[in-house]
Amino acid sequence: MSQSSSSTPTSGPRLASVSDRERRKILWGYFKRYRGLFAAGAIFLLLTNGLALAIPQQLGDAVQLMRDSVGASAEQLAETRQQVIRAAMIIIALAIGAGIARVYSRTTIFNAGRHIEFDLRNELYTHLARLTPSFFGSMPTGDITSRVTNDVTYVRLLFAIAFLHIVNAIVAYTIGIQRMVALDLGLTLWCLAPLPLLLLGMRSIIRALFEQTKRVQAELSNMSSRVQENLSGVDVIKAYTLQDREIDDYSELNTTFYEENVKLARIRAMLNAMIVLIANVGTLVVLVVGAQRVIAGTMELGTFVEFNGYVVALAFPTIALGWVFAVWHRGLAAFERICEVSNYEPDVADPGDLAEKLPTAEEHTALGHIEFDQVNFAYDGSPVLKDISLSIPAGSTVAIVGKTGSGKSTLVKLLARLYDPTSGQIRVDGVPLPQAPLRELRSEIGFVPQEPFLFSMTIGQNIRFGLDALQFDESLTRRAPTAPLIERLGSGTDGSISQQDRIDQAVKIAALDGDLEAFDKGxxxxxxxxxxxxxxxQKQRTTIARALLTDPRILILDDALASVDTQTERRILDQLKELMHGRTSILITHRFNALSRVDCIFVLDQGELVEQGTHDALVEKGGLYAEMYARQKLREQLES
Ligand SMILES: Nc1ncnc2c1ncn2[C@@H]1O[C@H](COP(=O)(O)OP(=O)(O)OP(=O)(O)O)[C@@H](O)[C@H]1O
Structure with missing residues (x-):
């Protein structure tokens, strides 16, 4: 039966472009999640502005009282003094009240922003953990890191800063303009008249700000990727004495980053100048038009002071809007970059609830029967595996050999579902891979990759890594150690094996025990x-111990013994054969000495399965295997 998959790995990240509408919808979803906090913040902002904008009235009244007291009697002056002091006390109380409400408005809204940042980062990381090698192979790690760290922070600021200042401006303008209109409609219109013109002029600056912000963020990602890659490959750079060239290249990137930032700063400065102009144009109008009215006697001095108080009070919310524009566009650009990753669909789909469970040990005496049925696979359209059909009986030990680049690693990667075939089907114990739960399938495969990867922790923690994953996922812990493992270790009185015993055993089989004895801290x-x-x-053997500890149904060693000597390799393989009794082992190797005792050898050539059989049968056949074997023997003789 042939099964086709629409998912073919590509060389570039298939980043999902998300429409503005979709992005707004997602952002709105996050906002709604913490709408209670935002609503509380908005109420505090209302309180802040209500109290702060009551001050100009008190000030205006006090000034008017003083103005009216010119030439008054001593008794009236004493009365005025009392009223002015009362107004001053009220102003102090209003300022304190506004200050307290301001603190609460900020902490509530910033708290909502932090919650969104927390959720976004967790969700993005969880999504990244689901993605397949085709994604990570095509997007630099530094770029991904920059999106998970910097961009998420910018989105937080988008929510917190933008909400705070936009709502603050709306509330302040609503209260302020209402009071200004009540005092003098004409003067209010004079103050607002230049605004539409200035706002129109700002539109092109705002668009330039958005584009420039995106460029700066992309440059930052470039730099992060370069640092990350160069630090990982520092030995290679030094070995080729390329430090100076790398320093030059980095300096060039840094210069571009600097230049793009300078351009951004210029745009921001222009925007800020426009905003400050808008904020101060009102004061100018009040001074010119209002002062004339006071002189002409058509406006009271107190009204002038109060009116000016509102105009001054509105200046800060207006100036803050300039900052909002910057934060807003940086946040949107960052969110666009986050969406590109979060909307990237993994090549390999998990069937989830529809999944068919893999048969259990009770149902089968041996586990790990593998079938490839007319499997084809291509990386980005170029075929790597062609019409592969093979069957590996449960409990057998097989090898895959072939020239370099013939597709051996790719074949086992398909088995672990790191990629899906372009066409054809792979089954484990009769279950087609796309129908098995991904986590269950992968937990049943002990995969030791060609390049061992260890985390910067202790050897013990590295070995326990796979076991920790099993224990973390309760649905996978039900798996009992297999009979061979129990036989080798003996079971406790309750039939269980201690974790330490399992680790010790895995270490012994991976021939790491001698090395650990030599380390002070084991x-x-x-x-x-x-x-x-x-x-x-040592790295290779640590990763082998890690794979063994999970007691896998299928063990894959992808050239995992290339760095150990022949004697140790033989010791490991002998012990493995015993341990993996009833389970399946797949060995990818370039060393033919180890293959005399495997049950079957599959020979790949340019992605095709050209031969299969035991070592002796293949040698006798005189085909590609025999040729490669003879060449290796000759090389060994020449070297000895
Ligand atoms: N992630 C990838 N993207 C694109 N092409 C790839 C990728 N991985 C491997 N290839 C290509 O697929 C082909 C088979 O690679 P594979 O690693 O499976 O070969 P191999 O037989 O294991 O080689 P070796 O013995 O050198 O490890 C090679 O031509 C390789 O360049």
Missing amino acids: LDTLVGERGVTLSGG
Whole structure:
């Protein structure tokens, strides 16, 4: 039966472009999640402005009282003094009240922003964990890091700062303009008249701000990627004495980043100048038009002071809008970059609830029967595996050999569902892979990749890594150790094996015990980033122990013994054969010495399965395997 998949890995990230409408909808969803906090923040802003904008009235009244008291009797002056002091006390109380409400408005709204940042970061990280190698192979790690860290922070500011200042401006303008109109409609219109013109002039600056912000963020990602890559490959750079060239390249990137930032600063400065102009144009109008009215006697001095008080009070919310524009556009550009990742669909779909469970050990005496049925696979359209059909009986140990680039690693990656075939079907114990729950399938496969990866923790923690994953996911812990493992270790009185026993055993089978004895701290030895403090062979054997500890149904060693000597390789393979009894082991290797005892050897050539059989049968056949074997033997003889 042939099954086709629409998912073919591509060389570039298939970043989902998200329409503005969709993006707004997603942002609105986050906003709605914390609408209670935002609403509380808005109420505090109402309170802040209500109290703060009551001050100009008190000030105006006080000034008018003083103005009216010119030439008054001593008794009236004493009365006026009392009224002015009362007004001053009210102003102090209003200022304190407004200050307290301002603190609460900010903490409530910033708190909502922090919640959104927290959710967004967790959701993005969870999504990243689901993505497949085709995504990570095509987007630089530094770029991804920049999106998860910087861009998420910019989105927080978009919510917190933009909401705070936009709502603040709306509330302040509503209250302020209402009071200004009540005092003098004509003067209010004079103050507002230049605004539409200035706002129109700002439109093109705002558009330029958005585009420039995106450029700066992209440059920042470029720099992060370069730093991350160069630090990982620092040994190679030094070995080729390329430090100076790398320093030059980095300096060039840094210069571009600097120049783009300068352009951004220029646009922001222009925007700020416009905003400050808008904020101060009102004061200018009040001074010119209002003062003439006071002189002409058509406006009281107190009214003039009160009116001016409102205009001054509205200046800060207006200036803050300039900042909002910057934060808003940076936040939107950042959110666009986040959406590109979060909307990227994994190539490999998890069937989830529809999943068919893999058969259990009780149902089968041996586990890990693998079938490839007319499997084809292409990376970005170029075929790598062609019409592969093979069957690996449960409990057998097989090898995959072939020239470099013939598709061996790709074949086992399909088995672990790191990619899906372009066409054809793969089954494990009769269950087609797309129908098995992904986590269950992967937890049943002990995969030791070609390049061992260790985390910067202790050797013990690195080995326990797979086990921790099993224990973390309760649905997977039901798996009991297999009979061979129990036989080798003996079971406790309750039939269980301690975790330490399992680790010790895995360490022994992976031939890591001798190395651990040589380390002062044994399993507690720290390995440094990516395991830099260990030799290649030690790293490989640590990853083998890690895979064994999970007691997998299928064990895959992808050239995982290339860095160990032949004697150790033989010891490991002998012990593995015993441990994996009843389970399936797949060995990818370039060393033919190890293959005399495997049950079957599959020979790949340019993505095609050209031969299969035992070592002796293939040698006798005199085909590609025999040729490669003879060449290797000759090389060994020449070297010895
Ligand atoms: N992620 C990828 N994207 C695009 N092409 C890839 C990718 N991984 C492998 N290839 C290509 O697919 C082909 C098969 O690669 P694969 O790693 O499966 O070969 P292999 O037989 O395991 O090689 P080796 O013995 O050198 O490890 C090669 O031509 C390789 O360049």
